[in-house]
Amino acid sequence: MFKIGEFSRLSRVSVRMLRHYDQLGLLTPSQTDSFTGYRYYSADQLPRLNRIIALRDLGFSLEQIAEMLDEDVSAEQLLGMLKLKRADVEQQMQTEQERLSRLEAQIKQMNQAANHTKYDVILRDIESELVGTYREVAKDDNRIQEMFDLVEIYIAGYENARADKPPFTIYYDDEYRDEEIDCEVCVPLKYAIPENESIRVRKTPKQFKVACVIHVGNYLNIGQAYNALLNWIDSNGYQMKGLIREIYLKYGADGLEFELPQTYLAQESNQYVTELQLAVEKL
Structure with missing residues (x-):
């Protein structure tokens, strides 16, 4: 038989933990002196103690270990x-x-x-542009991509109608939305083509005093550019006047059965270049 201190040294488990195991009923001493209160342990208790240590190392709680060591628990x-x-x-x-x-x-x-370099915001005028457009309340960003595909496919049906200019999106919501997005996708045209029930042809109005900022990289981080635009407007005494546009100066377009202007295509998302445009006016 071993006193608790001796058993502690040989088992490499502290006296405090041995007493704690005793209180929980996990490992009770083989014998307790009724007069002195000394606890005594035997060598045949080491396998049970080692199993407790192993189960604790596996992340089980002491309550779970007590249940697992129950003699009634089957293999x-x-x-x-x-x-x-x-x-x-x-x-x-x-x-x-x-x-x-x-x-x-x-x-x-x-x-x-x-x-x-930090985002640089500039003010410039935006010229009117002839575009083929499609507007709807899009379910999400994936649907917006599908809308572009629809317009590009339709325009491709007219010889040499696609202008060598970047496409863009106009957002009509009064607040940011990542679902049910009221937007219009626009693809530049060289000449007016017939419309159908979904696709319209129009000239965008010329805009004056448009705050513009360039974002390079994938769309996941484009919020940084929006933040830069917001801070610039606030710091320079302007307020929003028009709708937000995203101009896709470099973008990805896979799976279409016809060629788009190579000037604006990128192979990797980290090569995307997007310009944010927002008409402003002085307060």
């Missing part, structure tokens, strides 16, 4: 508990991996911001 039930714990650990790993990915993206974004 099949114990295996089931281990499998459930494995699934729990796998889910935790996935969650942490996703968090790590978000951290890495944030670090990359901050490094890029530190290494690149």
Whole structure:
């Protein structure tokens, strides 16, 4: 028999933890002196103690370990508990991996911001333009891409009608929306073509005093450009006057059965170039 201190040294488990295991009923001393209160442990208790240590290392709580060490728990039930714990650990790993990915993206974004010139906002006038357009309340951004495809396919049916200019989107909502987006996609034309029930042909009005800013990279980070535009308007004593436009100076277009102007096509999303345009007026 070993006193608690001796058993602690040999098992490499602190006296405090041995007492805690005793209080929980996980590992009670083989014998307790009724007069002195000393706890005594035997060598044949080491396998149970080692199992407690191993299960704790696997992430089980002491309450779960008590249930697993219950003599009435079958091997099949114990295996089931281990499998459930494995699934729990796998889910935790996935969650942490996703968090790590978000951290890495944030670090990359901050490094890029530190290494690149800040957004420059300029004021200029925007000329009128002949365009083929399609407007609807789009379900989401993917639907907006489909709307562009519809217009491009329709225009491709008319010989040499597509102008060598970038397409753009006009947003009509009074607030930001990532679903049910009231927007109009516009594709430049060299000449007027017939309309159909969906696609219209019109000239956009000339605009004066338009605040413009360029965003380079994929659309996930375009919010930075919007923030720069907002800060510039506020800092320079302007207010919004018109609708927001996104002009796609470099963009991706895969899967179409005809060629688009190569001047504006990009192979990778980090090569995209988008100009934000917003008419403003002095306060």
